[in-house]
Amino acid sequence: MIESAVAGVDWAKDTHEVLIADTDGERLWVATVTHDEAGLTKLCSALRSFHVQRVAVERPDGLLIDRLLDAGLTVLAIHPNKVNAARDRFRPAGGKSDRFDAFVLCELARTDSHRFPALVPDSDQTKALRALTRGREMLVEQRVALCNQLRAELERFWPGATEIFADLDSPISLAFLERYPSAIDARGLGEKRLAQFLARHHYCGRRPASELLTRLRNAPTGRAAELEADARRTIVLALIAALKPIVEQIRLLTSEIAHTVRSHPDGEIFLSFFKDPKSVICAATLLAEIGDSRERYPTAEHLAADAGMAPVAVESGRHKIACFRRGCDHRLRDATSTLTDATRHWHPWAQDHYAAARARGQDHPRAIRTVGRAWTRVLWRCWQDRVPYNPDRHNALQQHLLIPKG
Numbered sequence: 001m002i003e004s005a006v007a008g009v010d011w012a013k014d015t016h017e018v019l020i021a022d023t024d025g026e027r028l029w030v031a032t033v034t035h036d037e038a039g040l041t042k043l044c045s046a047l048r049s050f051h052v053q054r055v056a057v058e059r060p061d062g063l064l065i066d067r068l069l070d071a072g073l074t075v076l077a078i079h080p081n082k083v084n085a086a087r088d089r090f091r092p093a094g095g096k097s098d099r100f101d102a103f104v105l106c107e108l109a110r111t112d113s114h115r116f117p118a119l120v121p122d123s124d125q126t127k128a129l130r131a132l133t134r135g136r137e138m139l140v141e142q143r144v145a146l147c148n149q150l151r152a153e154l155e156r157f158w159p160g161a162t163e164i165f166a167d168l169d170s171p172i173s174l175a176f177l178e179r180y181p182s183a184i185d186a187r188g189l190g191e192k193r194l195a196q197f198l199a200r201h202h203y204c205g206r207r208p209a210s211e212l213l214t215r216l217r218n219a220p221t222g223r224a225a226e227l228e229a230d231a232r233r234t235i236v237l238a239l240i241a242a243l244k245p246i247v248e249q250i251r252l253l254t255s256e257i258a259h260t261v262r263s264h265p266d267g268e269i270f271l272s273f274f275k276d277p278k279s280v281i282c283a284a285t286l287l288a289e290i291g292d293s294r295e296r297y298p299t300a301e302h303l304a305a306d307a308g309m310a311p312v313a314v315e316s317g318r319h320k321i322a323c324f325r326r327g328c329d330h331r332l333r334d335a336t337s338t339l340t341d342a343t344r345h346w347h348p349w350a351q352d353h354y355a356a357a358r359a360r361g362q363d364h365p366r367a368i369r370t371v372g373r374a375w376t377r378v379l380w381r382c383w384q385d386r387v388p389y390n391p392d393r394h395n396a397l398q399q400h401l402l403i404p405k406g
Contacts, residue, residue, distance in 0.1 A: 004051050004053045006023070009055060011062075015033065015034055018033055020052060021110060044073075057075060057078070058077075058101075060119060090103070090104060129261060129284055132253060150239040158183045160219030175201050182229055270379075272382070285332075297380060308325050340372040344368075349394070
């Protein structure tokens with residue numbers, strides 16, 4: 001009777017290599033399972049029949065991980081870099097194969113499980129918020145790419161169209177380019193007609209039509225001949241047709257994210273760190289990436305490390321330096337940096353902390369990480385206690401306010 005076992009799964013798009021071993025390292029089952037319903041059912045059944053306690057995989061999410069967690073298994077998500085570093089322990093001559101990687105993962109689960117935290121699933125509400133924020137991020141990347149292409153195209157034959165509105169991908173800018181996709185289309189555009197266009201599209205900027213028209217006319221004149229200008233006009237219209245639905249879907253997703261984060265049990269905690277209501281996306285991203293499982297980050301330093309705010313120490317003899325932490329959750333790092341950069345403009349403690357870091361010779365990114373590390377301690381405490389941020393209970397802030405200035 002097998003008391004317990006461990007397993008390693010080297011995942012792939014179509015098939016997964018699986019190796020199950022007992023606590024002494026004796027192989028019990030080696031197989032290749034397909035990434036379909038029959039294959040995943042076979043995998044979970046085999047893991048249960050061999051009484052597997054821990055499964056090591058090279059990824060923290062996905063359908064495979066969901067199925068393993070639903071089967072009641074303890075899943076260890078081991079970074080590919082760690083697996084790569086561990087290969088030489090078992091094969092000094094080098095080499096690599098999917099089945100060998102499954103063996104390495106199995107051995108790490110058997111001998112080094114204490115070094116890797118087990119995955120703790122988040123609630124369905126948190127998973128939904130994570131899907132929304134990451135989906136919006138993907139659309140924003142596509143919007144930026146298309147907008148850059150549109151700008152480059154306009155600068156080739158009609159530079160003035162890029163100067164009239166602040167954001168080229170704003171709804172009113174896209175509407176203007178759809179109506180006037182080339183300089184030839186805009187040759188009859190005057191101040192009165194532009195003012196009517198702005199009113200029709202509910203322009204909320206503070207610039208009068210005369211100033212916008214001056215921007216348009218003062219820009220360099222394109223030198224494209226008739227056929228080239230007509231071809232580039234067609235490209236502009238095609239890019240606008242691709243951009244408009246993406247911009248609209250981003251707007252809808254933003255609204256959905258705002259509603260979801262405000263209805264989340266932890267939503268108020270993360271929203272309380274922002275002064276501007278427009279920062280709801282950053283608050284939602286922080287919540288989505290940190291999750292709602294308090295066991296994931298047992299200390300504030302664990303959170304600071306995963307957020308990329310804590311440096312990596314490199315020591316050798318008398319030589320000691322702090323290096324930039326590359327191995328972290330990049331989305332969480334970006335959101336934490338955004339929070340930090342926002343607070344340094346209005347929060348007295350953050351302002352002072354940032355100024356002190358710059359005075360010590362740190363450049364802007366390094367100073368942001370220094371202040372961000374301090375903010376992660378505050379954020380972690382509020383998150384663990386399930387209470388929103390309260391400046392009156394922030395000891396460092398209160399001490400800073402008591403220090404006489406001058």
